[in-house]
Amino acid sequence: MxxxxxxxxxxxxxxxxxxxxxxxxxxxxxxxxxxxxxxxxxxxxxxxxxxxxxxxxxxxxxxxxxxxxxxxxxxxxxxxxxxxxxxxxxxxxxxxxxxxxxxxxxxxxxxxxxxxxxxxxGDRYLGIPGEQGTKGVFSSRQFVNWYNGHPSVAMDPEFTNFNWSGVRNVGIIGNGNVALDIARILLSNRIDELWKHTDVSTIALNCLRKAPIHNVKIIGRRDFLHSKFTNKELREMWQLEKYGIRGNISREYFSENMFDLGSHDRAFKRRVEMCSEYLKPFDQRTKKNFKKSVPPPRTQEDRQWKLDYLKSPLKIEKDNYTNRIQSLTLSHNLLTEDNRLIVDPNGKEVTYNLDLLITSLGYAxxxxxxxxxxxxxxxxxxxxxxxxxxxxxxxxxxxxxxxxxxxxxxxxxxxxxxxxxxxxxxxxxxxxxxxxxxxxxxxxxxxxxxxxxxxxxxxxxxxx
Ligand SMILES: Cc1cc2nc3c(=O)[nH]c(=O)nc-3n(C[C@H](O)[C@H](O)[C@H](O)COP(=O)(O)OP(=O)(O)OC[C@H]3O[C@@H](n4cnc5c(N)ncnc54)[C@H](O)[C@@H]3O)c2cc1C
CATH class of the missing domain: 3.40.50.720 (NAD(P)-binding Rossmann-like Domain)
Incomplete structure (x- = not known):
């Protein structure tokens, strides 16, 4: 032709x-x-x-x-x-x-x-030891392509042969909307009503359903103020509470009084209000917007997501026999008055045990x-x-x-x-x-x- x-x-x-x-x-x-x-x-x-x-x-x-x-x-x-x-x-x-x-x-x-x-x-990289060649470490681009059925990865054995039934603790590096999309699908993997009418890849969903995911940490280098997500995506995360999926932000990174609300834009003000309300027990919330559906009573089995701040990844440890990720070690950061990010000289390194790590650093x-x-x-x-x-x-x-x-x-x-x-x-x-x-x-x-x-x-x- x-x-x-x-x-x-x-x-x-x-x-x-x-x-x-x-x-x-x-x-x-x-x-x-x-x-x-x-x-x-x-x-x-x-x-x-x-x-x-x-x-x-x-x-x-x-x-x-x-x-x-x-x-x-x-x-x-x-x-x-x-x-x-x-x-x-x-x-x-x-x-x-x-x-x-x-x-x-x-x-x-x-x-x-x-x-x-x-x-x-293309992918952006952290450039830390263990990032390449460790099973269970994926870039957001690969992971998103996979659950959307992109022909280049839909059947990729790196995903389909991965032992999803061993995935309980997940880390996501980056806190943009893509990171929240990923957290949402991971945490709600077993809630059929959310996925059955979508065009999610059934191959991916069937794998993900096997994962007993309980904790998802969404990790940012900077503080709450510099979170990259937008309010719509954040609200969707909080609203998962009706399925017993609870959100959290450490008090050291967030408090409803810590910001002079007047000095920030309206969207940010709403974000602080949203988080403050959802962090309260359901019956203590003051605004009806945040009381739409009663969450089930808390149990040991509740799934959790957490916004984690002021940390930078240092290294990924893997199991030498299976080659699977075991943990991620991070430094504590500080923001200087002129908004520069530095490693906290007094901060100890912190290590999270992880079964899956997604690096959500943006597409290159x-x-x-x-x-x-x-x-x-x-x-x-x-x-x-x-x-x-x-x-x-x-x-x-x-x-x-x-x-x-x-x-x-x-x-x-x-x-x-x-x-x-x-x-x-x-x-x-x-x-x-x-x-x-x-x-x-x-x-x-x-x-x-x-x-x-x-x-x-x-x-x-x-x-x-
Ligand atoms: C995970 C994720 C979730 C998102 N969610 C939202 C959302 O909820 N709401 C929203 O508004 N925006 C969302 N966005 C942003 C939105 O997808 C982008 O703004 C938009 O897709 C950018 O369009 P683009 O055409 O520049 O790039 P793309 O959409 O990437 O399109 C580029 C196209 O070029 C093709 N191509 C590449 N190389 C070649 C080549 N050499 N020859 C021929 N073809 C080629 C690719 O296959 C692709 O089809 C999301 C983005 C991501 C990554």
Whole structure:
């Protein structure tokens, strides 16, 4: 199949735009281009997986289906513009990794604009002894991919052969929303009503159900004030009390009087109030918001999660025979007045016995293999760019190349902010297509890209 159709019936030449990655950034960029461009466009999304939607499918927690509503917008857009009667045309090409089957250089030769929206798909590391090669130590990316059924790990024996029935004590390093998603699924692994209507991987859920998880520690380097989670995710954790899953924060890191509430923003004030209320026994809570469903009486068997602060991991010990994690040793930290983090000179090291450790340090952006050859600049986990226009290593704009979403700014932000970012970048692409700036030269378009011998999926395949 030749993907490129350059002319519509009226022979108005369409400009060709390729987008790499079909996550929220790729699709929102396509959506905006197709909705707003006065110039007729042929937009192709290239996706390395056979299926679309990136982290909306393989990151967002299965029990947050409302977050995945963006997929409906993407589907409507793809359906509408797959029709040849429209001014613009859209094509989805799945199962093709740019850099492997098709080179970025080929696209740059062929296209009027190329937008890199391939997300952040690497791991960040603690860099401590025992982190690599110890059974039961996983990065959040691997773990989240696994429970979402990502093809790269869905059947990975590191997970499926792991002895889940021995997992009672869990540590999670990091306290962003991803850490809370992971804590939630681990603690509620046996509560069928929470998972049966979701698209969680049944392979993963069946493994996780075996785990008699009792304690989950969510560990941050800084203090409560610097927690990275948002209130919605924190509230979901507290609300697990109705299943006998209790939350805790050590008094040394939290007290309802320790903050001058007036000096913080409203969201933070609500967070302090939420924690203060939920930490009280049910009948002593003053606000009815926090008294919605009566928790069962406390028992020895209650599962617990705890927010733990001001600690940095030092080393992971493993069982020399089974190679499984045994414990994690951490230092105590102090925050200086100017907000610097230092190891507490008087603090003793602390060791937690653990059966599972998840490092939730954020996803790392990785350059495509051709970047050095093509002289595309990449720094601090994202593509160097000026408002979405990609830069080369001399700091000059790279002709016709753009970036949107996580790979443009690093792995921060939710789908709504990714959408905003993608719209802004799409506007700049349209601006440059309408009035090409001087640094953009006309492409030669020597050879069209022929996919006839290369297995791939189309939008119609995905719909089936
Ligand atoms: C665990 C987790 C939970 C989250 N939960 C929420 C939530 O509840 N609510 C919310 O609003 N946001 C949430 N987010 C954030 C949200 O997922 C991101 O804002 C958004 O997905 C970023 O979109 P993106 O398109 O830049 O990257 P991605 O979604 O990662 O998409 C990138 C796509 O590019 C593809 N790709 C990679 N390399 C290539 C290549 N070489 N060739 C072709 N294709 C390639 C990938 O397969 C992927 O499909 C969550 C994120 C994570 C990690």
């Amino acid at each position: 030749t993907v490129w159709r350059r002319y519509i019936s009226t022979h108005v030449p369409r400009k060709k735009v390729s987008i790499i990655g079909s996550g929220p950034a790729g699709f929102y960029t396509a959506y905006h281009l197709l909705s707003k461009s006065p110039v007729p466009l042929d937009v192709t999304i290239w996706e390395k997986l056979p299926v679309p939607f990136g982290l909306s499918r393989y990151g967002v927690a299965p029990d947050h289906p409302e977050v995945k509503n963006c997929e409906e917008t993407f589907t409507d857009c793809a359906r509408k513009f797959s029709s040849h009667s429209e001014k613009h045309h859209f094509e989805f090409v799945g199962g093709i990794e740019i850099g492997k089957q098709i080179k970025l250089a080929q696209l740059l030769e062929n296209q009027d604009a190329v937008i890199l929206s391939y997300g952040c798909n 952006g990785v350059p495509l293999p051709e970047f050095s050859e093509l002289d595309i600049a990449f720094e601090k986990g994202h593509i160097s760019n000026e408002q979405g226009r990609v830069l080369n290593n001399d700091g000059d704009l790279f002709p016709g190349l753009y970036a949107s979403g996580w790979i443009r700014k690093g792995s921060q932000g939710v789908i709504a902010s990714t959408m905003q970012d993608s719209f802004e970048v799409a506007d700049r692409v349209i601006q440059d297509l309408l009035q090409p700036p001087r640094y953009i030269y006309e492409r030669k378009r020597t050879v069209d890209i022929d996919l006839s011998g290369t297995p791939h999926t189309t939008w119609a395949d995905w719909e089936k």
